[in-house]
Amino acid sequence: MWRHIASNALTFLVVLVFLAGGVLIWAQQEYDGAGPLSEAICVDVPRGSNFTTVSEDLAEQGAVSSPMLMRLGADYSDKSDQLKAGSFLVPERSSMAEIVDIVTRGGASTCGTEVIYRIGVNSAQVEVRELDPATGRFAEVVKFDPAAEEDPEEYTAVRQAQDTRYRIALAEGVTSWQVVEELKSVDLLEGEVEVPAEGSLAPNSYEVAPGDTRADLIDRMQEAQEVILAEAWANRADELPLESPEEALTLASIVEKETALASERPQVASVFVNRLRRGMRLQTDPTVIYGITDGQGVLGRGIRQSELRQATPYNTYVIEGLPPTPIANPGRASIEATLNPAETQYVFFVADGTGGHAFAETLDEHNSNVARWRQIESERGTGN
Numbered sequence: 001m002w003r004h005i006a007s008n009a010l011t012f013l014v015v016l017v018f019l020a021g022g023v024l025i026w027a028q029q030e031y032d033g034a035g036p037l038s039e040a041i042c043v044d045v046p047r048g049s050n051f052t053t054v055s056e057d058l059a060e061q062g063a064v065s066s067p068m069l070m071r072l073g074a075d076y077s078d079k080s081d082q083l084k085a086g087s088f089l090v091p092e093r094s095s096m097a098e099i100v101d102i103v104t105r106g107g108a109s110t111c112g113t114e115v116i117y118r119i120g121v122n123s124a125q126v127e128v129r130e131l132d133p134a135t136g137r138f139a140e141v142v143k144f145d146p147a148a149e150e151d152p153e154e155y156t157a158v159r160q161a162q163d164t165r166y167r168i169a170l171a172e173g174v175t176s177w178q179v180v181e182e183l184k185s186v187d188l189l190e191g192e193v194e195v196p197a198e199g200s201l202a203p204n205s206y207e208v209a210p211g212d213t214r215a216d217l218i219d220r221m222q223e224a225q226e227v228i229l230a231e232a233w234a235n236r237a238d239e240l241p242l243e244s245p246e247e248a249l250t251l252a253s254i255v256e257k258e259t260a261l262a263s264e265r266p267q268v269a270s271v272f273v274n275r276l277r278r279g280m281r282l283q284t285d286p287t288v289i290y291g292i293t294d295g296q297g298v299l300g301r302g303i304r305q306s307e308l309r310q311a312t313p314y315n316t317y318v319i320e321g322l323p324p325t326p327i328a329n330p331g332r333a334s335i336e337a338t339l340n341p342a343e344t345q346y347v348f349f350v351a352d353g354t355g356g357h358a359f360a361e362t363l364d365e366h367n368s369n370v371a372r373w374r375q376i377e378s379e380r381g382t383g384n
Helices: 002-032 051-060 067-076 096-104 153-160 176-184 214-234 245-258 262-278 285-293 305-309 332-339 363-382
Strands: 041-045 086-090 113-119 124-132 137-144 165-170 205-208 348-351 357-360
Touching (some): 067 096, 113 153, 124 153, 214 332, 245 262, 262 357, 348 363, 357 363
Antiparallel strands (some): 113 124
């Protein structure tokens, strides 16, 4: 009898072991397997949250099949106390393991709302955008000119949210004075900063956070430009009429201001390189304008003949060679085009009416191009 009871108990124990093993295998597969999401979502993790509230929220959104299993998995992987506040993108079919990794790895939020402070050549704008998780694209919520308009309600609301991301977007061709002036009006930044050397800031988009200092941001911009310039200088074409990276930066700033078309930059650069090789004056309007404004805003009118004749360090109709400093902050493309210009014999160019330029090797060709441009100007002026 006792032998029979012992045999039954042993059988029962074996069954329990097999059942437990089966449950563990099922749980592991459920935790690591593809989740039920049919399309991506954003999950908000407020400060002070725990895995209980986050897992239940995810279950309500249809991202996980079992909040308890997700919490147990986080505990087992020692991540239950590593939850990070923010707004995170959870891709479709994400497993519980992948979601736990997303909300615990840290770093900037990957979802939700962002504010971009755009510093442009002619104006500045603030743009509020929100990510549509289904498409992975940002949709504009509101855009406004901070100098001309009151802060809209949408902007005020996102500024009060904890998970809002912020970026400073610097356009190619802005001057260092313009950058500093606009950074003064970005109230999430702190501290004062002197106007840095012209050309030393890399146009790009920079992630910032409330409490960051303007000085640290300027340092990041300068470090980025140093890297870009050093790489381009190391890979420069042979026998350029440029003695140093600083001269290259100056010429790149002129190329930047002369054309907005990326495809034209190597040709525009070739014109100035050819002129320098031949000992010709650069004769470029943007340098004259910089000499008039000192980089402090746009001229807002045409250049006067007296200004074209006036001898200043930046009047390339009068001086030989390059001006003493850059006239703006050039982007990577202009720097690279300057140090690897197109191989041409062009020494002239003029606007062609399409947003681009007509290039010429001889003065006769150039005069014909100028005549066509004057005709276009005349027709536009009369409404024809």
